[in-house]
Amino acid sequence: MELEDLFYYDPSWRIIVCKQCGVVPQTNITRHIRRHHNATRAFKVAAIKLFERSLDHLPLIRDADEICKNVRPLPIADPIRFLDVFHGGICCLLCQDDRDRYVCRGRTAIEDHLRKVHNQPLRQPGRRRRGEAGGVKGLTQAGLVRTPVACQTLFHGTRCRYFIVKARKVHEEIEESPSGSDAGSDATNMGPAFTQPRLEDIINLQLAQQENENSAISNQTGFNISFLSSDPRHQSQWLRVTEWPRFLEPHKQELPQVAALVSLPNLAKSYELGSPGSSEILLSILLDSLSRVITRSRSSLQDGTLNAFDQHRLNSFIAGRSSRKPLIHNLREDTYKKYSRVLQHLMCYIFRLAWLKRGPKLHYRLTEGQAVAMMDAVHTASEMSGASGDGQNPDHAEEIRKRLDDKCLILMVSLLDHKLYGDVYDSIVVSFLAVMGIRQDVTSSNAQKLSEAAEFTPKLSALIKMGQLLVAERALLAVELDEADVPAHPLEEMQDRFMTKDARSPISWSLKLRAYGKAVKDNTTSLGYIMWSDDNEILSYKKMRFSMTGLRDLVSAEVEAAQNQLADLLLVPPDTERKHIVPQVSLRSVVDDPSEGAPGWNFTCHPQNEVLHGHRRWILDRILKEAFLRRDFFDNELTGKWRLQTIGRYLTTVNAFLERLLLLVHITGGQPARGTELLCIQHSNPRDGSGGRRNIFVENGLVSFVTYYHKGYSVTGTTKIIHRYLPSNVGELLLYYVWLIVPFLSQLSQLIKIPGFKQGSTPYLWGEFSISQLLLSGNTNVQTLLKNY
Numbered sequence: 110m111e112l113e114d115l116f117y118y119d120p121s122w123r124i125i126v127c128k129q130c131g132v133v134p135q136t137n138i139t140r141h142i143r144r145h146h147n148a149t150r151a152f153k154v155a156a157i158k159l160f161e162r163s164l165d166h167l168p169l170i171r172d173a174d175e176i177c178k179n180v181r182p183l184p185i186a187d188p189i190r191f192l193d194v195f196h197g198g199i200c201c202l203l204c205q206d207d208r209d210r211y212v213c214r215g216r217t218a219i220e221d222h223l224r225k226v227h228n229q230p231l232r233q234p235g236r237r238r239r240g241e242a243g244g245v246k247g248l249t250q251a252g253l254v255r256t257p258v259a260c261q262t263l264f265h266g267t268r269c270r271y272f273i274v275k276a277r278k279v280h281e282e283i284e285e286s287p288s289g290s291d292a293g294s295d296a297t298n299m300g301p302a303f304t305q306p307r308l309e310d311i312i313n314l315q316l317a318q319q320e321n322e323n324s325a326i327s328n329q330t331g332f333n334i335s336f337l338s339s340d341p342r343h344q345s346q347w348l349r350v351t352e353w354p355r356f357l358e359p360h361k362q363e364l365p366q367v368a369a370l371v372s373l374p375n376l377a378k379s380y381e382l383g384s385p386g387s388s389e390i391l392l393s394i395l396l397d398s399l400s401r402v403i404t405r406s407r408s409s410l411q412d413g414t415l416n417a418f419d420q421h422r423l424n425s426f427i428a429g430r431s432s433r434k435p436l437i438h439n440l441r442e443d444t445y446k447k448y449s450r451v452l453q454h455l456m457c458y459i460f461r462l463a464w465l466k467r468g469p470k471l472h473y474r475l476t477e478g479q480a481v482a483m484m485d486a487v488h489t490a491s492e493m494s495g496a497s498g499d500g501q502n503p504d505h506a507e508e509i510r511k512r513l514d515d516k517c518l519i520l521m522v523s524l525l526d527h528k529l530y531g532d533v534y535d536s537i538v539v540s541f542l543a544v545m546g547i548r549q550d551v552t553s554s555n556a557q558k559l560s561e562a563a564e565f566t567p568k569l570s571a572l573i574k575m576g577q578l579l580v581a582e583r584a585l586l587a588v589e590l591d592e593a594d595v596p597a598h599p600l601e602e603m604q605d606r607f608m609t610k611d612a613r614s615p616i617s618w619s620l621k622l623r624a625y626g627k628a629v630k631d632n633t634t635s636l637g638y639i640m641w642s643d644d645n646e647i648l649s650y651k652k653m654r655f656s657m658t659g660l661r662d663l664v665s666a667e668v669e670a671a672q673n674q675l676a677d678l679l680l681v682p683p684d685t686e687r688k689h690i691v692p693q694v695s696l697r698s699v700v701d702d703p704s705e706g707a708p709g710w711n712f713t714c715h716p717q718n719e720v721l722h723g724h725r726r727w728i729l730d731r732i733l734k735e736a737f738l739r740r741d742f743f744d745n746e747l748t749g750k751w752r753l754q755t756i757g758r759y760l761t762t763v764n765a766f767l768e769r770l771l772l773l774v775h776i777t778g779g780q781p782a783r784g785t786e787l788l789c790i791q792h793s794n795p796r797d798g799s800g801g802r803r804n805i806f807v808e809n810g811l812v813s814f815v816t817y818y819h820k821g822y823s824v825t826g827t828t829k830i831i832h833r834y835l836p837s838n839v840g841e842l843l844l845y846y847v848w849l850i851v852p853f854l855s856q857l858s859q860l861i862k863i864p865g866f867k868q869g870s871t872p873y874l875w876g877e878f879s880i881s882q883l884l885l886s887g888n889t890n891v892q893t894l895l896k897n898y
Contacts, residue, residue, distance in 0.1 A: 131193035198260035538615035562626035812840030
């Protein structure tokens with residue numbers, strides 16, 4: 110017997126039933142099989158775990174308590190398939206809810222229920238009056254219970270709970286039995302709620318059954334009607350162009366199995382559970398090799414192994430012509446991860462479909478070169494799997510690894526080299542794109558739909574970009590294998606053959622779909638998430654709502670909190686107003702020169718700002734002059750030893766103030782800036798002359814910060830300069846911080862020599878992390894470094 114024959118999946122209740130045991134497994138599938146069906150060890154552990162993982166795509170209710178809570182059929186519902194049906198059940202008629210009526214199979218259990226739950230005084234054993242029956246029959250005559258009823262239970266043991274199901278054979282047997290006339294009349298008289306169910310229950314059951322049937326049909330087909338309907342109101346032009354419905358319609362009953370062909374394996378579990386040479390191990394080795402090939406391709410472009418002329422040619426999609434720009438390969442790391450994942454899905458797809466012949470029989474035709482390349486790659490992976498071990502020669506292992514990477518590279522490039530003169534789905538890459546278009550339906554956990562243009566074009570871009578990288582590396586490999594003298598010759602030949610718009614290849618198909626998908630996206634109305642009230646006071650975003658008054662109150666509260674933190678940083682006592690201690694300055698009187706590029710220069714250095722001059726040591730002088738501050742900041746005034754806990758608290762306040770200042774600048778500085786813009790703001794020109802120029806200026810009494818908007822710089826090659834102005838109360842916070850606090854932080858970094866503390870020496874407003882928390886916590890490493898400062 111196969112493992113698949115042991116279990117039945119009920120889509121209506123989303124449960125798994127063991128056919129042999131007649132119950133729902135209370136534990137996981139693996140443990141149930143080991144306990145009850147593997148006494149002879151006919152099933153291997155790896156096979157059992159692999160079977161359990163094959164159920165992951167099903168919307169199962171796995172928790173036993175949740176199953177008891179959700180699986181509550183009506184009394185007139187059909188029995189759940191493969192669950193044992195008991196025809197001698199006893200049902201309590203005093204329970205009101207039909208779904209929660211107490212059902213058992215023994216006299217003691219029903220008597221305990223009536224006594225404890227319903228406080229029924231049951232007759233004690235002894236002599237009965239004439240005509241009075243005892244036991245369950247007596248309870249039936251008293252109208253307390255009904256028996257027999259057909260019932261089922263989900264579990265055995267402590268979670269055993271019976272529920273009534275419809276079983277006409279029971280009633281027929283009662284009516285036809287010789288002794289069943291009296292019992293039948295009693296059942297009819299005492300249990301009218303069961304022989305004649307309420308109209309409301311009948312209607313509810315009919316609706317529930319119809320919904321379950323519709324859900325089952327939807328789950329089986331997996332298609333939205335708009336994908337295949339001939340009704341012009343339900344047609345998708347995007348799907349008409351991709352031809353996915355034509356390719357997938359013959360397999361619409363097995364879409365989950367089709368989608369599983371591209372699923373990525375768990376590499377850790379594959380190495381742990383699989384034996385050397387097994388399919389899972391081979392697939393894992395091929396995926397590791399593919400990752401190394403992609404990394405090698407990136408390195409070849411970054412270190413200039415492929416020169417600029419070749420990169421311009423590689424970036425062109427027109428035969429015989431070079432692009433005006435080189436290939437863009439300096440992508441973000443997370444972008445490379447997403448792009449690499451598409452190639453990993455492709456490797457899983459071709460390995461399972463073309464090599465293992467697993468899953469639905471999808472249409473594809475491998476060329477001779479593709480078949481040979483796949484055979485070489487898989488055989489080399491098998492050789493590497495068999496040669497793995499502790500006693501392996503490192504040089505031999507590296508030689509096999511290098512050979513496998515080369516075979517994997519040749520395989521992936523050969524998949525792109527496919528002339529499509531017949532059906533476009535002759536290419537296994539084109540069929541892979543159709544399978545990648547299958548996605549989970551958000552409205553149903555067990556249904557599939559096809560991706561729309563906006564969500565699928567990034568996958569096409571990933572295939573195209575990674576294809577360019579692989580072609581570049583294949584050209585370099587051709588030189589290494591003495592197939593060419595320079596990489597330019599094979600690169601140009603491959604580029605013209607299958608990497609252009611008119612090449613009749615998988616890449617040209619991908620370029621066509623991407624161009625059409627982008628056009629659809631640009632001309633399709635996006636989902637509306639933002640709504641304003643009639644008076645423009647309430648803003649709704651998805652499920653959130655907030656008012657403009659609340660936003661203004663938030664900003665006011667944050668400004669007040671920032672001013673209190675600024676007073677703490679300026680060492681103002683709690684019972685003293687800041688204006689009585691701190692030098693006052695008006696933003697209107699501050700002059701700035703944006704053209705000044707001297708190292709370390711900012712607006713406090715301008716000759717006309719005499720009110721700002723001479724205050725670089727203002728905080729330090731206050732500490733030295735005020736006795737209470739000296740006691741707080743110094744452990745020993747005679748030796749000048751600073752108290753590290755006080756310094757740690759001060760730096761913590763600096764961090765908190767800068768966090769709040771970042772929030773205020775982000776909210777009140779006009780159009781919100783990107784994080785990369787804000788965190789690159791510099792309050793002074795860099796002292797070493799590198800790192801650009803300062804971004805903070807004072808103009809007509811307003812503090813402004815100028816950022817470079819560089820999103821898409823790698824594509825356009827240009828940046829946009831954006832000026833943002835801060836409200837006066839937020840600008841004042843920034844002015845005092847740059848004027849008085851930044852010099853003190855610089856002096857602290859010189860006096861105490863705190864390891865890793867660069868807040869006082871960096872020109873960036875939101876500089877590097879200070880170690881205030883380490884000072885406060887008494888970190889032993891920091892204390893050791895500072896004990897003799």
